[in-house]
Amino acid sequence: MKIGNRNIGESFSTYVIAEAGINHNGSLDLAKKLVDAAVDAGAHAVKFQKRDLPSLYPEDMLLHPEKYEQSFQYMLPLLQRFELSEEDYVNLRAYAEEKPIDFICTPFDIKSAKLIYEAGIHAFKIASADLTNYPLLDFVASKDLPIIISTGMSYKDEIKKTVHFLNERRAEFAILHCRSAYPVWPRDVNLKMINWLKQFNKPVGYSGHDIGLIIPLVAASMGACIIEKHLTLDPTMEGTDHKISLDPYSFKRLVRDIEIADQAMGHEKRFLLRGEVVNREVFGKSLAASEDIPKGSVITEDKIAIRGPGKGLPTSRQDELVGKRANRHIHKNSLFYEDDLEEDQNDELLEPSRLSFKSKWGLITRFSDFEDIIAYDPEIIEIHLAEKDFGTKFIPTKKYEQELIVHAPEYIHEELMNLCSFDEDLRKKSVALVQETIILARELAPFFKGTPKIVAHPGAMSMKEKLNKSQLREALLKSVSEIDHNGVELLLENMPPYPWFFGGEWKGNYFMAAEEIVSICKETGLNIVFDLSHAAMYCNAKDLDLYKYIETVLPFTRHLHLADAYGLDGEGVQFGEGDIDLDKVMPVFSSYRGSWVPEIWRGHLNNGRGFLKAISILAQYIK
Numbered sequence: 001m002k003i004g005n006r007n008i009g010e011s012f013s014t015y016v017i018a019e020a021g022i023n024h025n026g027s028l029d030l031a032k033k034l035v036d037a038a039v040d041a042g043a044h045a046v047k048f049q050k051r052d053l054p055s056l057y058p059e060d061m062l063l064h065p066e067k068y069e070q071s072f073q074y075m076l077p078l079l080q081r082f083e084l085s086e087e088d089y090v091n092l093r094a095y096a097e098e099k100p101i102d103f104i105c106t107p108f109d110i111k112s113a114k115l116i117y118e119a120g121i122h123a124f125k126i127a128s129a130d131l132t133n134y135p136l137l138d139f140v141a142s143k144d145l146p147i148i149i150s151t152g153m154s155y156k157d158e159i160k161k162t163v164h165f166l167n168e169r170r171a172e173f174a175i176l177h178c179r180s181a182y183p184v185w186p187r188d189v190n191l192k193m194i195n196w197l198k199q200f201n202k203p204v205g206y207s208g209h210d211i212g213l214i215i216p217l218v219a220a221s222m223g224a225c226i227i228e229k230h231l232t233l234d235p236t237m238e239g240t241d242h243k244i245s246l247d248p249y250s251f252k253r254l255v256r257d258i259e260i261a262d263q264a265m266g267h268e269k270r271f272l273l274r275g276e277v278v279n280r281e282v283f284g285k286s287l288a289a290s291e292d293i294p295k296g297s298v299i300t301e302d303k304i305a306i307r308g309p310g311k312g313l314p315t316s317r318q319d320e321l322v323g324k325r326a327n328r329h330i331h332k333n334s335l336f337y338e339d340d341l342e343e344d345q346n347d348e349l350l351e352p353s354r355l356s357f358k359s360k361w362g363l364i365t366r367f368s369d370f371e372d373i374i375a376y377d378p379e380i381i382e383i384h385l386a387e388k389d390f391g392t393k394f395i396p397t398k399k400y401e402q403e404l405i406v407h408a409p410e411y412i413h414e415e416l417m418n419l420c421s422f423d424e425d426l427r428k429k430s431v432a433l434v435q436e437t438i439i440l441a442r443e444l445a446p447f448f449k450g451t452p453k454i455v456a457h458p459g460a461m462s463m464k465e466k467l468n469k470s471q472l473r474e475a476l477l478k479s480v481s482e483i484d485h486n487g488v489e490l491l492l493e494n495m496p497p498y499p500w501f502f503g504g505e506w507k508g509n510y511f512m513a514a515e516e517i518v519s520i521c522k523e524t525g526l527n528i529v530f531d532l533s534h535a536a537m538y539c540n541a542k543d544l545d546l547y548k549y550i551e552t553v554l555p556f557t558r559h560l561h562l563a564d565a566y567g568l569d570g571e572g573v574q575f576g577e578g579d580i581d582l583d584k585v586m587p588v589f590s591s592y593r594g595s596w597v598p599e600i601w602r603g604h605l606n607n608g609r610g611f612l613k614a615i616s617i618l619a620q621y622i623k
Contacts, residue, residue: 018043041252045102050112128152147173152180174203396447404448418459419479460510472510496534498569514552536565560596572601586621
């Protein structure tokens with residue numbers, strides 16, 4: 001289901017509706033302020049209500065409510081005073097038209113439904129009281145708009161009948177669990193109804209009349225993909241809904257906390273976080289055999305050694321190693337990698353002769369495994385430097401057929417390299433580090449083909465605070481102007497929204513948006529390294545189309561880092577373990593003529609096993 005430009009469902013971020021309802025108290029000015037408050041809070045939609053009272057109540061009841069039950073004596077005068085006119089409503093819709101927010105409305109009668117439909121709403125909301133109002137449901141189902149329907153004050157059989165009614169009309173709809181009491185206390189909310197509603201295979205949500213933030217957050221964690229909560233400018237105002245509504249500050253907190261909860265939920269795919277991989281290497285144990293172990297042999301302690309902390313080999317693991325060996329064969333001019341361990345027997349890795357890329361493919365290496373990686377004979381070799389590598393004199397033994405790319409270090413002692421830094425001392429150190437990388441590349445250039453490329457991160461990270469983009473841009477332009485890149489091609493790399501470095505997750509502040517990248521490239525004359533993983537996470541964070549993003553920056557791209565990505569911060573994972581739809585993304589690169597490398601995190605281990613597996617997957621998409 002889709003409302004406006006947003007997909008609705010458990011695999012997407014929670015859709016938050018700010019229910020303004022009649023909290024405008026009949027004032028068009030207050031209604032506009034509620035729209036502004038919803039936008040400021042980050043809600044995805046703002047919702048109002050529309051009634052044609054003469055269609056709903058007898059004339060005598062409207063004129064003389066005092067003659068009827070107490071509930072009518074209280075509610076009808078309020079509704080009469082708080083109802084916006086048709087003209088006011090049209091003006092309100094026009095006001096909201098320019099806002100980055102969806103506009104939804106609840107009609108309580110067919111006349112009102114016609115009015116709001118013609119005004120251009122994004123979806124119909126059906127109140128709990130109209131769950132079985134089949135004439136109204138029939139009308140809204142006949143329109144080309146999604147429907148959100150609440151289930152308060154109803155029995156399960158009534159819900160089933162209404163679902164069947166809407167399904168017969170092929171309506172696109174979502175179902176919200178709701179308790180129609182004002183307020184509803186936690187003991188009465190009964191959120192497990194969310195699980196029951198999922199049987200209908202429709203988006204399920206929660207419409208809350210509770211007080212506070214906790215219950216909507218729990219509902220979201222249970223799979224409610226729509227959260228509707230009342231918004232007021234002042235909880236002390238006159239009216240039925242103000243007391244169960246959130247003020248603007250609290251609503252902003254709710255949206256923020258739901259976004260955090262969405263991130264924490266994740267999905268059933270499993271991959272190791274960067275910190276987990278590091279800790280696995282540092283604290284994990286490994287097994288080594290002093291000699292080949294024939295099948296059927298008993299493993300004895302004199303034939304094995306446990307590397308790392310721990311004592312002995314568990315009996316349950318001994319049988320798994322009997323007769324097993326790990327023979328790894330590297331064939332020059334081949335991407336074939338053989339591993340006799342059962343877990344890898346199904347991998348299919350392709351030889352370069354079977355690939356016909358129009359662009360040049362390469363592999364990433366460090367000085368320590370340079371000879372092993374270049375033995376695969378890639379067209380490009382990308383050397384990733386650490387700061388300490390400048391003290392290790394790497395001298396090539398011959399002239400190579402590969403083109404050279406050198407990736408500048410990401411650290412300066414215990415600080416992050418940052419060309420956008422407001423700290424002038426750190427900014428100058430970062431410039432010096434890039435300059436040192438360029439000097440090294442110039443020394444290596446005679447041993448490789450073509451002009452070396454230099455990859456540098458712009459930086460602009462912070463731990464928590466949000467940094468000023470114009471100041472970051474100014475600092476980056478200043479840094480670039482101070483770098484002498486004669487004899488090499490300097491490329492800046494697009495940054496992720498939540499980069500991971502040793503010490504934890506940071507916040508990206510600049511050189512992520514396509515327009516920022518294009519602006520810097522045009523002003524400086526530089527081009528970029530396009531990191532697919534970084535771009536995917538940024539598009540996930542901003543709900544952007546990754547395909548269109550790539551189209552925008554591709555004209556300024558001279559080198560690709562290709563890896564899958566998960567969510568907002570799962571960068572560099574193996575293809576198939578993340579969110580990127582290669583079927584949709586890879587065709588956009590059909591006209592690309594630069595170079596590329598797979599940049600799977602820790603892909604260089606085991607003779608580049610992760611890199612080679614990524615190449616075998618990418619080969620299916622590039623002819």
